[in-house]
Amino acid sequence: MANAADCAYAVIRASILDGTFAPGSRLKEAELVEFCGVSRTPVREALRRLAAEDFVRIQRNQGAEVKTWSDDDLDDLFDLRALLEGHAAAAAARQISAAQLEQIRAAIVEMDAVLASSAPQAEQVAQFLRLNRVVHETVWEAAGSGRLQSMLGRLVEQALIAHTARHYSLARVAQSHHHHRELLDALAAGDAVWAEAMMRGHIRAARLTLKVPPS
Amino acid sequence: MANAADCAYAVIRASILDGTFAPGSRLKEAELVEFCGVSRTPVREALRRLAAEDFVRIQRNQGAEVKTWSDDDLDDLFDLRALLEGHAAAAAARQISAAQLEQIRAAIVEMDAVLASSAPQAEQVAQFLRLNRVVHETVWEAAGSGRLQSMLGRLVEQALIAHTARHYSLARVAQSHHHHRELLDALAAGDAVWAEAMMRGHIRAARLTLKVPPS
DNA sequence: GTGCACTCGATTGTATACATTAACGCTTCG
DNA sequence: CGAAGCGTTAATGTATACAATCGAGTGCAC
Structure with missing residues (x-):
């Protein structure tokens, strides 16, 4: 993946889909930084993208968590x-x-x-x-x-x-x-x-x- | 608006809707920084959000432009x-x-x-x-x-x-x-x-x- | 004269330091 | 003993410095 942001996006997304990050689990930026091997900026961008696509839920100042489906x-x-x-x-x-x-x-x-x-x-x-x-x-x-x-x-x-x-x-x-x-x-x-x-x-x-x- | 990012988002979005930024016009981050009065980070976040909502088109390393509709x-x-x-x-x-x-x-x-x-x-x-x-x-x-x-x-x-x-x-x-x-x-x-x-x-x-x- | 390559400038992408916020636990007062 | 207020801390939000990339313009070679 050429882009750090795209890379983070792909990694996190795949991990959500394969169950590595279970629904409801909190996604802390610092953890994702080492998980993806890029800095916080692209990690944050990836999370916003995932939020826009309804994969995660982001609450202000409270971070992201994998969306749960009732x-x-x-x-x-x-x-x-x-x-x-x-x-x-x-x-x-x-x-x-x-x-x-x-x-x-x-x-x-x-x-x-x-x-x-x-x-x-x-x-x-x-x-x-x-x-x-x-x-x-x-x-x-x-x-x-x-x-x-x-x-x-x-x-x-x-x-x-x-x-x-x-x-x-x-x-x-x-x-x-x-x-x-x-x-x-x-x-x-x-x-x-x-x-x-x-x-x-x-x-x-x-x-x-x-x-x-x-x- | 409490958030700088939300603020930038609201300002840019409103400016697109009221025609200040015409369809097809390029949105340079540096310009938006002074237009919105926040730094590049929230401006970029706003642009990504707008891209996710199909208001603008972002091409890698080429910035954003207001989406045109055929x-x-x-x-x-x-x-x-x-x-x-x-x-x-x-x-x-x-x-x-x-x-x-x-x-x-x-x-x-x-x-x-x-x-x-x-x-x-x-x-x-x-x-x-x-x-x-x-x-x-x-x-x-x-x-x-x-x-x-x-x-x-x-x-x-x-x-x-x-x-x-x-x-x-x-x-x-x-x-x-x-x-x-x-x-x-x-x-x-x-x-x-x-x-x-x-x-x-x-x-x-x-x-x-x-x-x-x-x- | 034309085409290619190279350099320079402008712009976006990334990392990181700093500011701000909210949650948690402690203390203290009722 | 319980609840409320405050301080600490751990996270996110923001700004900015630096790196990488693209495009335009120029100069050189053919």
Whole structure:
């Protein structure tokens, strides 16, 4: 990373996402200085950025702490995500390019391979989540709104914090996989209503995953 | 303003909104230091905040400039606003409180008074815009989603930059006024579909105002 | 004459010292 | 014994000095 500030941002952000800094934990600037290996100035800048993206909460003269998400917050978040991702899917259905369709198709094929492999389940899930992200980002991109794209990116990553250390069942993953397939059909058919409905359902189902504690 | 950083933020932001810093103009930190009367550190923090809120664009080692909005950007912005404000109106219709309804009603009554007054037209429009903001913010609040509320706040203020130095026709204001009245009816009736439709139309009409140059 | 490279100036990025604030614990008074 | 006031301390907020970077202008070589 060229910039000290970007570096601090990346390090802290990654540490929040992977659970090194648990939700609710205090982030003291002095500690982050040695953790990141840069001075306080870029650390502070990184914290402000993270606050703007709702990863941390900053109170005046009281420092930063990793944001915690209540169940209601998550409901709120996923409601908005369903609305916006549904909107994106509808827009995408109207104007998606052949290349973008192909990209989604390829990701789904890769998912097939991952799920059919004999890799450890955690590895399978990790791979699946990566490909899942590809599918969604391609849809956002096809929707053709930079603003929508960045909003969704942020919402999804906020949701990821809540996901930390939560494992997915293979059954849940399989359901997602079916959603993706049908979404692809809807997009290929150029059916905006169908695509929007599928995407909204897909997001609502994802919300449920976070509600039911893993057994 | 207690904080130097908050102070700088408020000053710069206000100057962007009122056109003192025109879209596209470069914001040099040294200039802002004397403009705001604080040191570079809080000025930089303010600029980063403004960048996070899409008021300015920052390029590495090249400083900040007031963001410019193309026609397509504004289409994009208002599309999203219509979607989100429509969603907010629908949610509000389902759960708005009597006090909030009354607040909207009072704002509309005040609008009546403003439009019937003999104040200079610019003054009338300014007052109307303030009350317009009250109506919208009350709807957002009634929707009950903090996230939606902050997103809409940002979108609206981005739109305001484009409005700078653009005057509204009284005819346009009267149309808005009618929208508000009908929106109130829909909210009072608890009719989410009606409320959403009204709000979407209201926003689309507002977009048109920015497209047609003032005569 | 044109194109490239180099230097200089201006501006942003970073580190650090200092100021300010708020929380915590102690003392003291009721 | 409890509560309120005050001082200490540990953190954040601010200013400023220094470093790195970019762009423009100039001069040299081809």
